[in-house]
Amino acid sequence: MRTRTLTALAALLLAAPFASSAAQAAEAAHVEGHLPSGAAYLMDMPATWNGTVLLYSHGYTPVGAPNPARNAPDDATRKLLLDQGYALIGSSYATNGWAVTDAVPDQLATLDAFTSRFGHARRTIAWGTSYGGLVTTTIAERHAARIAGSLSMCGLVQGGVANWNSTLDPVFALRTLLAPDSGIRLTGLESPAVAAEQADAMTGAVSKAQETAAGRARIALAAALHNIPGWNDPAQPRPAPTDWDSRQAAQYQALVGLVRFPAFAWRQEAETRAGGNMSWNTDVDYTAMLGHSPYRKEVTALYAKAGLTLKTDLAALNEAPRTSADPNAVAWMSRTSTFTGRLTKPQLTIHTTGDALIPVQAESAYARAASAGGSASLLRQRYVDNAGHCTFSPGEQIAALHTLEARIGTGHWSGTTPTDLNARAAEADPASPARYVSYAPAAYPRPYDRSHPCDRPRR
Secondary structure (H helix, E strand, O other): OHHHHHHHHHHHHHHOOOOOHHHHOOOOEEEEEEOOOOOEEEEEEOOOOOOEEEEEEOOOOOOOOOOOOOOOOOHHHHHHHHHOOOEEEEEOOOOOOOOHHHHHHHHHHHHHHHHHHHOOOOEEEEEEEOHHHHHHHHHHHHOHHHOOEEEEEOOOOOOHHHHHHHHHHHHHHHHHHHOOOOOOOOOOOOOHHHHHHHHHHHHHHHHHHOOOHHHHHHHHHHHHHOOOOOOOOOOOOOOOOOOHHHHHHHHHHHHHHHHHOHHHHHHHHHHHHHOOOOOOOOOOOHHHHHHHOOOHHHHHHHHHHHOOOHHHHHHHHHHOOOOOOOHHHHHHHHHHHOOOOOOOOOEEEEEEEEOOOOOOOHHHHHHHHHHHHOOHHHEEEEEEEEEOOOOOOHHHHHHHHHHHHHHHHHOOOOOOOHHHHHHHHHHHOOOOOOOEEOOOOOOOOOOOOOOOHHHOOOO
């Protein structure tokens, strides 16, 4: 990554004269361009710059989808930040998909391009959403000298190996309990066409199962193994705590989405990069996993309603043939996409409580890594009471940014209670919701980081 970044910087310096920040910040500027890697970049400089540049890392973009450069989570937040004097920058990354080996150097090269055009920032903050949270945290751990702090929002902070392991578990349960003789392949997907065929077969089995009480109970079990919440769509009313039927219906919709995209299509692309299957469940006790899930009561209730014996199905999961990983693929994913938890600059993370794509328990995985890495004091994690993935209001995002800036400026965390954050959110954007709450996520089902040798796969 370092060699590639230096090469990109050299090319950019030849293309544009170095200028002082005072000369370049005299008027607003909108700059678009391309890095030597082919990635597009986007820069917005306000007329009155406060000296801080925000390096934004965007979320996962599937292969074949448009991939423009982005420098903020949404237009409303961009406008508010520019009005407050922040410079905003970000790139598209040179490739789509599980592109961390492109994303990190492209983001650093974008920062170099900004410096060559506008001069050195007083402060640089890395921030990102979803997959961009993984990119941001990688920058925070491996390139801390380039930034003053980092903000991960709805981030994939459990890391790559843990993510793909936890994506395997629900589809393993669905195949075992709903389509045991189907021959649906969960890993080793050699082409997009094969991935699409397996996804179609699994989607058909899940849709058919949803028509019966027994099928719905088993779908709820699969959802619980992935910690998919029963309220995950902000367009739907929040179900009552024991409205198991409504909660299961929401989990079903989320599982269909997981099957159609992450579990097969996105996995196939990641396996191609890793050179093989990076997931395993050879050592998993699914009875114990359900016992630790916050959705165990729902599963128990739906099994009783369907007249099924939960113990029997859990035994079937524990006795079914398992999936082994390719050690080289695990090593690649670990090397490129997992964390040590060794922060040297402050990081704030925020997450919605009703996230089905990256369940909120991902935050527990990074807290575990930071504790093992000796940097727990540099990490703070806060939660927004809303359904959906990355469904923060502009005010909630800016409140988190200002809280991180206070930590950078003073050297200690303050103003991090939900009340404090909600007050900051209301001040930043009175028109948007402020929904920070006290919340403690359950443990991540299968954490994996480089500070815990016990996380390694066993055959």
